[in-house]
Amino acid sequence: MLKMENRLTNKEYRTQNIENRVNRSSSVRFIYIIFSIFFSLAANAQCAMCRAALAGDSNVKKAEAVNNGIVYLMVIPYLLVAIIGYLIYRMYQSKKKKAE
Structure with missing residues (x-):
């Protein structure tokens, strides 16, 4: 007892x-x-050379191009992590179905 x-x-x-x-x-x-x-x-993400090259009003298109490039470079790792996460989720779901 x-x-x-x-x-x-x-x-x-x-x-x-x-x-x-x-x-x-x-x-x-x-x-x-x-x-x-x-x-x-707040963080300033541009290096000194990029800031010097893009300073001024005449470089508006260059500044937009650099900003778009930064966005594209930022998106790729997030997409890779999301795809890997989805694959892991799908793997666990298939294991659950096999266990039932």
């Missing part, structure tokens, strides 16, 4: 431990979001 009582207390302890972890992780996320909102930093 004593072992059965220990099992119940162990089970209760495990569920309480899981609940504490979830509460801690949600509070850490909340603090991180608040910190990110209030302490955002």
Whole structure:
């Protein structure tokens, strides 16, 4: 009978431990979001040479071209991560269907 009582207390302890972890992780996320909102930093992304080449009103088309190039270079890694994430998701879904 004593072992059965220990099992119940162990089970209760495990569920309480899981609940504490979830509460801690949600509070850490909340603090991180608040910190990110209030302490955002502005960054100048252009190097000194790019800024010197694009300074002035006569280089409007060049500046737009450089900005478009930056956007294209930024999009490619996000697309790769999204595609890999989708493939992993699809792999787990097929494993779930096989398990059923």
